Amino acid sequence: MKSDRMLSILLLLQTRGQVPATELATRLEVSVRTIFRDVEALSSTGVPVYAERGRNGGIALLPGYRTDVTGLTADEARALFVLVTDRAHADLGLGRAIGSALRKVMAALPQPHRDAAALTRRRILVDPVRWRSGPPAAVADLGVLQDAVFTDRRLRLRYRHGRDDREASYTLDPYGLVDKAGVWYLVADHRARPQLFRVDRILAASVADEPVRRREGAELADVWDTLRRQIDDLPTGVDVVVRVRRASVRRFLSIYRADLSAPPPAEADPAQGGEERVEFRLRFRSLGAAQPLLAFGADVEVISPEPLREELARLAAETAALYSGGQRH
Structure with missing residues (x-):
């Protein structure tokens, strides 16, 4: 579009100063004649632009002229304000710089884009540091969640919990969405208490007619930081390797999928049948948390x-001894 091209010329001149017409034509993929026609059109609107002829000539703006037009679309403006966490910028020594830069961009935005950009900054967050977890499932649609987040309405969810596959229904007061190294989380209050919900475990979602009831003064970045610390501060955990009889793989994964520290191997398809064993890698918070593996008996x-093998052997021996004395009277 001609208007977009003229705006591109204006922004290039503001950034570069004098630019040869041939370079502008190459960058914008038009002819030099078209560039000169665009310059004339800019001049007719009151922009102090002129052309200098000769070997060192080019297109330029009068010295000191600036415009606050950024050329950003509404979606481009929102994209700039989908912030990486403050922690990531601080690690790079850019904590103060990012705030300063965004204030400058915000000041230059047209007013219609400014409110949307500010809201995006408060409702969407990107945290690039990966948590140890199983591989994320594909997220079909964030639309309903975004609708609730950006319109400040309550959200109703049907949710499947990862550890035990338990399903539950919730009415939530959302603060926003967080992309944690490719895994999306909904940050929301449930009965005035902050909670995390993995988006790929949401079975159904709908936006309620009721306005959201967030705690006064609470913002997404602060609530996320609190919830993140609760998880980050957990003990490092214990890495466990197991071999599971193929016939029991489906039941094993239904209980321990959330504890996987690596994707299930390709040969883990239980439909193949057979007595072969499939190797899985898991992580538990402690040796004690891994003891329920014994419930699978010889299948796992x-x-x-x-140390875990020794502990399970001890428990198995105690159980065998309990039942080895014959029938109890």
Whole structure:
């Protein structure tokens, strides 16, 4: 579009100063004649632009002329304000710089884009540091969640919890959405208490007619930081390697999928049948948290760590001893 091209010329001249007409034509993929026609059109609107002829000539603006037009579309303006967490900028020594830069961009935005950009900054967050978890499932649609977040309305969810596959229904007061290294989370209050909901575990969602009831003064970045610290501060955990009889893989994954530290191997398809064993890697918070593996009996063999093997052997021996004395009277 001609208007977009003229705006591009204006922004290039503001950034570069004098620019040869041939370079502008190459950048914008038009002829030099078209560039001169656009310059004339800019001049007719009151922009102090002129052309200098000769070997060192080019197109330029009068010295000191600036415009506050950024040329950003509404979506481009919102995209700039989908912020990476303050922690990431601080790690790079850019904590103060990012705030200053965004204030300058905000001041230059047209007023219709300014409110949308400010709201986006408060409702969407990107945290690039990966948590240890199983591979994320594909997210079909964030539309309903965004609708609730940006219109400040309550949200109704049907949700499947990862550890035990339990399903539950919630009415939530959302603060926003966080992309945690490719895994999306909804940050919301449930009965005035902050909680995280993995988007790929949401079974159904609908926006309620009721306005949101966020805690006064609470913002997405602060609530996220609190919830993130609760998880980051957990003990490092124990890495466990197991071999599972193929016939029990489906039941094993229904219980322990959330504890996987690596994607299930390709040969883990239980439909193949057979008595072969499939290796899985898991992580538990402690040795004690891994003890329920014993409930699978001989269908699950712990390969490592050795202390867990020893503990399970001890528990199995105690259980065997309990039942080895014959029938109880």
